[in-house]
Amino acid sequence: MRRGLIEFSDQIALALEICRRVPGVTDAYKSRFRVVLLDEYQDTSVVQTRLLAQLFGGGGVMAVGDPHQSIYGWRGASASNLARFGRDFGGADGAPTFALSTSWRNPGRVLDAANTLVAPLSAASPIPVERLERRPGSGDGELAVVFGETVLEEAAAVADWFGERLRRRGGAPPTAAMLCRSLKKVAVFTRALADRGIPFRVLGVGGLLEDPAVVDLVATLRVLHDPTAGPYLLRLLTGARWRIGVRDVKALRELASWLSARDAGQQQLAEEVRDLLRASTVADEGASIIDALDFLTTAPEGHGALRDFSEEGVRRLRALGRELAALRSRVGLDLLDLVALVQQEMLLDVEVAANESAPIGRAGLDGFTELVADFVAGDASGGLGSFLSWLELAEERENLSPRTEEAEPGTVQVLTIHGAKGLEWDAVAVPRMVDGELPAPPRSKQGWLAFGELPYEFRGDSADLPHLPWRSADTGKQFDEGYTSYCGAVTDAFAAEQRRLAYVAVTRAKDALLLSGSFWWNQRKPRGPGLFLRELEAAGLIEAGTLPEAPISEENPLDDLVAHVPWPSAPLGTREERVLAAAAAVGDANPASPTPWSEHIDLLVEERARRLREAELVELPVRISASAFKDYITDAARVASGLRRPMPQRPFRQTRLGTLFHSWVEQRYGMGGLDELVDALPADRDLDLDDLVESEELEVLQRTFEQSEWADLRPDAVELEIHLPFEDRIVVCKIDAVFERDGRFEIVDWKTGKAPKDADDLAQKQYQLALYRLAFAAWRGVAPESIDAAFYFVQEDRVIRPERLYSESELRERWSKAT
Ligand SMILES: Nc1ncnc2c1ncn2[C@@H]1O[C@H](COP(=O)(O)OP(=O)(O)OP(=O)(O)O)[C@@H](O)[C@H]1O
Known part of the structure; x- marks a missing residue:
């Protein structure tokens, strides 16, 4: 706040402060809203609860929530606030409680799965939660499980499953969603859908940023803005357009190191200065391949520092360097104009127009432009730098906030489980239910002792968080014991949140649910069926034998695949033959020779000419x-x-x-x-x-x-x-x-x-x-x-x-x- 910035949580805290200090504000709200319903109450943080209690406490308030759907623990929401509701809102301790235990959404088998997953949570819940019951007349629905050897098999099975459900005849097409823990690596699944011609849409910024044309666009923007964005430059260098080979990439990297030890006139820095520099920068900051590219672009022909580059490499690198330099001179443009310019200069608009296999065509670039417009609308003075930082944050936030898009019958919506909160679809698939992903292990077992974490005692929800008894430990041994049980509690709390996440995912299905996994993706050790799948198997909901015990291959079979990716990539990929043939045909064609369309063309040209002539004559208005x-x-x-x-x-x-x-x-x-x-x-x-x-x-x-x-x-x-x-x-x-x-x-x-x-x-x-x-x-x-x-x-x-x-x-x- 001292720096003139406030966050959303500050706004709530400040609002609370106002309500406490100025009773008139509270009175005004109380008289305006005499009856208040708080939905998704389990997601309310401590300070939000205090604000709501300050405003509406003392009567006329009802909270609806499900402790098992509390998936915002990391931002201070706690399932136990439901238990404290009566106290917090100044009523008697035992506010009347009503159980909503009929599931009007889920069919029988889905509900059985949900109840199985949630049973351990119910046992430990601070407030009693009844088992969900079937609605009267509910059907069984479908619970399907596939477990493949590799993620490619898994993605194919998920896509086939959706394909079959969306194609079923009769009535309106069903709604469908694929719910993922994260959208980071969702491309393997969306590609499988695209290959089968199944319509899909990745919701939110995250999906947009996975679109290849958008990835190139963002990479270019980062390179323009930040000389340490080397990895992004690498994407451009090795991409289909510039195709810089390994030798030249290595030479560029060496040139960067060479430059980092020199001053602006390329004189070697004193040993002492170099040591100091090395000590004051982190690994990636010292040598910049972006600076090296700039240097190479303007270096005189035959400069000694260029001797390791191939001739063709220097030519291409210089062309790219000049293009980037020209764009960099325009970064002061209005952000929307700049983005449009980069799209054009990098030929991305041409690429998506010409590439019939681009997954979503121009929609990606258009969506990105809309995103920029949204940003500019909220922060007119924001430049490229703040936009890029915002983009990172938006991606993270968006993936975790509930989505507001309507379900689209006939289209598979792809979104995060967090985004699916409160929504429902006929057919739902939850992929990657494997060990290490769903459930995932906690990033750290140390809770607030981990780097960058706020000690729990400072948090409003500290009473609900694992406690480390460091004050009361008299001996090292006592502390060690306390520490061990604290780490155990941190792990348990994380595991419970993962379970709630799975529960939210599973309960989104109105008719059919597919749970999937596979052993091999991009990791060295196979990932077997996760705990939740095993529990469903033990409960008899997954047929014995469906979940394999061990992978067929002991090594990652996808490694072979990775090892054979051609590099640098061919600019036209699988389109090469057709595009070249078409280009040759155009080159050879005689524009004057008659074609089957000649007559049409003549007629169209004449029609246009006449229309232009007639445009000169204007119809006078009647009145x-x-x-x-x-x-x-x-x-x-x-x-x-x-x-x-x-x-x-x-x-x-x-x-x-x-x-x-x-x-x-x-x-x-x-x-x-x-x-x-x-x-x-x-x-x-x-x-x-x-x-x-x-x-x-x-x-x-x-x-x-x-x-x-x-x-x-x-x-x-x-x-x-x-x-x-x-x-x-x-x-x-x-x-x-x-x-x-x-x-x-x-x-x-x-x-x-x-x-x-x-x-x-x-x-x-x-x-x-x-x-x-x-x-x-x-x-x-x-x-x-x-x-x-x-x-x-x-x-x-x-x-x-x-x-x-x-x-x-x-x-x-x-x-x-x-x-
Ligand atoms: N009494 C009822 N009779 C028939 N259908 C109902 C009834 N109540 C709710 N439904 C239907 O059941 C589905 C789930 O209802 P709703 O979204 O209100 O549940 P919810 O408790 O908010 O779920 P969640 O918190 O899990 O998202 C909806 O499709 C809704 O139309």
Whole structure:
């Protein structure tokens, strides 16, 4: 906080502080929410509980939770807070408790598995949890288990299982999900789905960051930002585009070491300085292959430090170095622009467009762009560095937060078990239920004694955490015993959390559940069926013999596979033959020779040409306004171009003043109108300071009007809108006012602008009055000759009465000439 930063947990703590100090805040919330339901209560941390209790304690609160689904222990949530609920919220110790022990979701066999897994937790639970019962009329559902030799077999079996369920005919396709502990290495499973054409979607940032094009993009961004991001540069160097061989990679690494012992002028540093440098940097920081690439890019031809590189290697490395240098000079760009630029310069957009086997095509790059936009929306000043740090955090956080996406029938959603909290699917697969993964061993058995951990005594949930009796131990032996049992308790607590994780995963299935595992992936020792599978086997839920005792192979058979990956990778992979053949065909083709499509092409080209020609001619709108009539008559070409490419018009004050004045006149004559609008000036309306000036101008106009010849007359009509059929159009006439004077009608148009400059100008304006006359005559059923018309230019207090108005036939003649 001293550095001006707060975290989410600080916000809760601060909110609690406010509620404690300012009773009014608590009272306000209490009176607003008289009945409160807290869901997923087992995930509430101590400080959240305190805040909620402060706000709503003392009555009207109900908590719903399942201690067996508490999987946020690592962030201070504890299943035992359910047991303390009554006390925490100031009620009697024994708040009434209701058991929800019917599972309305899971079918019989899934439920049996869930109950088996959770039995040891129920036995040790601080509050009684009843065994889940089947819902009335529930079917058995399906519990399937496969255990393969290698992860490739496992992934294939999982994909086949989904394939079969999604293909089943009849009714809507089912919903499906694959729930993993982590999405880090999920590619082997998604590839198996992709190979079989089974639609899938990896939810969250984690999945996106696994997309190969996105991996390249992020690698480039890291290289641009951080000279120690060597491993990311290595990905680019050895990838399909640059294909730098082992010898040149090694030479680059040596060049980096050589440079790290030299100053900017490549003079060797003194021994003493080198020692100090070595002592002050961690292993990866001293020599940077990114710096080495920069050096190589600009080093003069034949520089001694380049002698170990191959000629082709230097050429490619320099090309990459120049590309990176150019991009680096643009890192100050707006983040979205920078990301788009990197995509283009690295040819990633071309790669995904051309590669028909790219798993999700452009969607990965597009998703990433959205992610950047989200980040920029939250932190407009954030640059590349903060974006990259945020990305790491977002990946970690997202994988652990419950997802909010809807299930998509017919698509396998791939997400973490944490993300699956509260959700459900027809078919659920939980892969990697092997020893060391689910359940996994704790990263450390030492709890808070491990590096970087906060001592438990400082934590709000310390009462629920393993206790190390270091204060009370009098002898070394006593401490040792205490320490051993403390480590045991840490291990047990972790194991219980793993069990709850498995329970959450298993209980997501509405119909079918597949649990899977395999011995070999990328580890030296085989991983057998995990504890949870063994327990299900012992309970008779997995048929004996389904789980193999030992792998067939004693060594990792996948090692062979790994050893034979071609390197550097071929740029086009399996596409090579087809792409080269296509390229050759294009090269050999004679563009002039006829093809089966020639006729179509000619027709399409002609169609396009015609469309372009026709675009010059503009269809006039059916409804035109009387005030624009003169524009059609006098300059039809300009109107047409305005219609073809409409430009927004600058709002100008005179127009708004005109609107206000017209409303005022209308209201003044007591004929409705926007009175509130005028009265409310200017404070209540959404007007800026200019409007103060406007209101003064308005007052001037109003005073002038009050002196005019119409001030004391009663109008026959005000603000009259008449739609006049005219030729094949409709002319919209908005007549300001009509008076009856001496047996004749008079149409008046109030103008707040300037009076016409000359006779020509006036002649043009007259079209409007002539049309008004025609319209009013038709509307009232009187002869046009019995109607006069006038302009009143209020600002100048000038009345203009045209001597003669165009007749109907004159108007028609001019219109047809112009259009
Ligand atoms: N009384 C009921 N009758 C029929 N179906 C029900 C009933 N109650 C709940 N369901 C259905 O059972 C499923 C699970 O319900 P819900 O999501 O409320 O459970 P939950 O206890 O919140 O589960 P979890 O905490 O494990 O996610 C849902 O599909 C829901 O529609």
